Amino acid sequence: MTDLKEIIQNAALSHNLENSQITAILKDDSINDFLFACADKVREKYVGNEIHLRGLIEFSNICKCSCKYCGIRKENTSVERYRLSENEIILLAQKAKQYGYKTIVLQSGEDSFYSTEKMISIIKKIKSMDFAITLSIGEKTYDEYKAYKDAGADRYLLRIETTDENLYKNMHPNMSFENRINCLKNLKKLGFETGTGCLVGLPGQSIESLANDILFFKELNADMIGLGPFIPAPDTPLKNETGGTLTLALKVMALTRLLLPDINIPATTAMETLAPDGRIIALKSGANVVMPNVTDENCKQKYTIYPGKAGLNNTPEEYKSCITSKIESIGRKISNGYGFRNKF
Numbered sequence: 158m159t160d161l162k163e164i165i166q167n168a169a170l171s172h173n174l175e176n177s178q179i180t181a182i183l184k185d186d187s188i189n190d191f192l193f194a195c196a197d198k199v200r201e202k203y204v205g206n207e208i209h210l211r212g213l214i215e216f217s218n219i220c221k222c223s224c225k226y227c228g229i230r231k232e233n234t235s236v237e238r239y240r241l242s243e244n245e246i247i248l249l250a251q252k253a254k255q256y257g258y259k260t261i262v263l264q265s266g267e268d269s270f271y272s273t274e275k276m277i278s279i280i281k282k283i284k285s286m287d288f289a290i291t292l293s294i295g296e297k298t299y300d301e302y303k304a305y306k307d308a309g310a311d312r313y314l315l316r317i318e319t320t321d322e323n324l325y326k327n328m329h330p331n332m333s334f335e336n337r338i339n340c341l342k343n344l345k346k347l348g349f350e351t352g353t354g355c356l357v358g359l360p361g362q363s364i365e366s367l368a369n370d371i372l373f374f375k376e377l378n379a380d381m382i383g384l385g386p387f388i389p390a391p392d393t394p395l396k397n398e399t400g401g402t403l404t405l406a407l408k409v410m411a412l413t414r415l416l417l418p419d420i421n422i423p424a425t426t427a428m429e430t431l432a433p434d435g436r437i438i439a440l441k442s443g444a445n446v447v448m449p450n451v452t453d454e455n456c457k458q459k460y461t462i463y464p465g466k467a468g469l470n471n472t473p474e475e476y477k478s479c480i481t482s483k484i485e486s487i488g489r490k491i492s493n494g495y496g497f498r499n500k501f
């Protein structure tokens with residue numbers, strides 16, 4: 158057995174790696190299948206064969222941020238903007254109920270139209286429908302996060318995007334790395350199941366910094382990690398850059414599973430966008446969550462974070478039956494539970 162394989166095998170038991178080891182694994186593609194198989198075993202041992210489906214509602218594509226990679230950044234005038242009303246959001250949640258989803262993920266751009274008061278009202282209504290609630294609505298104050306938590310929100314997704322501070326500054330004009338870290342700490346402190354993650358393959362992103370990203374997830378003891386390849390979006394400053402690869406994103410994900418064996422890791426839409434079976438490959442390489450989009454056709458088409466987003470041509474009904482049979486075809490089953498992290 159090669160040294161790297163031995164390191165991977167040990168990490169599958171110790172759940173620890175150093176930056177230099179992660180970097181070496183990320184740089185060597187001869188051990189990929191071994192890495193994916195080990196991550197798959199760790200996934201099975203710690204979180205089992207059930208897959209949690211989370212119904213995703215993209216309720217507004219209006220954003221005050223200027224993230225250079227993002228297709229819905231505020232400078233992008235070619236995007237047709239939309240905002241859903243509370244009633245429209247509740248109707249989508251009712252649909253998600255019919256599909257049997259136990260979690261609603263409310264995601265939007267950073268849109269200040271949704272005041273704390275409005276969010277509290279939406280959260281309480283969805284909570285009364287017996288859902289677990291995940292929010293993914295960006296950087297807010299401690300008090301705002303607390304208000305969401307008190308209203309019944311259970312989880313919060315806020316990707317760090319990159320832990321390389323210089324790259325972070327370059328990618329996120331007028332934003333502060335320190336504040337993003339603070340937000341994550343506040344979410345943890347408030348008792349949210351906290352999700353973070355990074356983009357893989359950003360221009361100027363080093364392999365060493367990706368290794369640091371993985372170690373950051375471990376240090377934060379994140380409850381959920383979402384990872385995806387960077388996909389160049391039209392009408393953004395990065396439109397002509399080279400995107401990230403599915404393979405590297407899968408490797409970062411598999412290593413994250415080795416280090417955080419009991420967390421929830423979605424097979425992300427960005428992965429599916431780069432390969433027709435990207436999600437299934439991810440589910441066989443460490444992932445245990447899928448987030449089907451329940452946003453209606455018209456809005457879904459406008460939530461253009463990046464181009465070619467997978468699932469745009471399927472109705473939520475079609476998607477549910479398609480993902481169910483795919484999941485069953487790889488010997489896994491859909492969970493009936495809420496899918497909280499079961500800390501080991």
Ligand code: 5AD
Binds near residue numbers: 227387390427462
């Ligand atoms: N390619 C891939 N992922 C992207 N995101 C934003 N823009 C892109 C892109 N061009 C991701 C960010 C964000 C999440 C909601 O979508 O990581 O946190």
